[in-house]
Amino acid sequence: MINQLVKKYLLGACVLTLAGATSLASAQPFPSKPVKLIVPYPAGAPVDNFARGLGEALTGLWGQPVIVDNRPGANEIIAASFVAKAPADGYTLLLGSDAAFTHNAFLYSKMPYDADKDLTPITRAVHFNMVLITKGDLKTPTLKDFVALMKKEGPKHSYASAGSGGTTHQALESLKQEAAFDMIHVPYKGIAPAIQDMLGGNIDAMVAGASAAIPHLQSGKVKILAIAGSKRAKALPDVPTFAESGYPNVMANLYLALAGPAGTPPAIANKITADVQKVLKSKEFLDRFVDPYGYEPIGDTPQQFEAFLKKDKDVSGKRIKALGIKLD
Structure with missing residues (x-):
């Protein structure tokens, strides 16, 4: 009888120890290991340049490496699909544009991912007029x-x-x-x-x-x-807008935004957003990676980004149909 009681006590202690270890592991602050930033364009591209600057800044804030992983091709589908299938823990992020989030749904009749269902909007980092x-x-x-x-x-x-x-x-x-x-x-x-x-x-x-x-x-x-845009860029004061040149309806705008797989915990999405917002307020970062290229910082919340996407989907669908572009 005594031996059985001892065994039960030891078994209970082991269970409590394991539960405590699991709880401790899950309570570790994000990030506690390297983060992958999936970029849909090749190394050396303008988007890659911004991604590496952002990764460098977030590495400084997080004390964990942010590794840029270039997966170009198929109008951002390769990169977006990879992120959509990744664990929803915040350690695999997409830095994509309108192509990944809205355009592809209207350009292709079949898609390997559904942006609405398979991705979690986190924040639009920057907008720029091309x-x-x-x-x-x-x-x-x-x-x-x-x-x-x-x-x-x-x-x-x-x-x-x-x-x-x-x-x-x-x-x-x-x-x-x-x-x-x-x-x-x-x-x-x-x-x-x-x-x-x-x-x-x-x-x-x-x-x-x-x-x-x-x-x-x-x-x-x-x-x-x-x-593009309603005004000239600070970096290019002598370059007129399309509207000034007589072509006001030219659409040539782009944004770069972060997203994770569907199911990314809101606390992690909010943490990433808050830290991106800090980066976008850094004069050093703005001087190196934003202002010289005519970018405009945004840093909106996940909720604001999601609301933007709902409106943009309608606008993009009408524009792509009017242009007559179809890729399959």
Whole structure:
């Protein structure tokens, strides 16, 4: 009898010890190990540059490495699908754009993930108005000159995008529709290889983030003719808006946002949001990774991001249908 009581006591003690250890482990503050930041574009691309800056800043706040994992291709589907299938613990995050969150649902009839059901919105980090970039030796100093040339000989000229159906593709299609001209579309796996081909003289134009062109402006190998949005960018005060140039309906905007797998705990999503907000208030971060490229910090809450997505889905669906873009 005594032996049985001892055994029961020891068994109970073991159970309590294990329960305490499990409770202690679950109570560990986030993050307690490295975090993966999944980026849908190749290394060296403008989005990758921002991602690495954000990862560096969050590493400093968290005391844990934030590892950028580049998974480019398929209009952000590869990266978004990977995150959708990851454990919902906050350690695998997507830094995606409108393509991953809204556009793909209208571009493809079949998708390997459902953004509404498989992803948890966390925060939009930045918004930026994209620019029209042309190769330097194209004799079009203004947007009106560019349109005039394309109306005359557009089918002889090519424009690049970061991938079929993506925002950079939609943006130039929007300009084509607004100004009534044609060009040859050449899709790439990201803007970095596209800008390299432009520097080599193989591509005539593209719409992309200003960060793709700014490093090459002094060389004269590229020009920026116009920028989207309601006002000029601080980083490019001499570049007029599309509206100023006579084309107010051109849609060339992009945001970068963080999301986790569906079921990511609200406490973790809120923690990530609060820390991203801290980063976006850092003068050093703004000076290095935001202001020089014409980005605008947002840092909204998960609830605000989710509300934005509901409205944006309706707007994006109508725009993609009007542009007539379908990828399957």
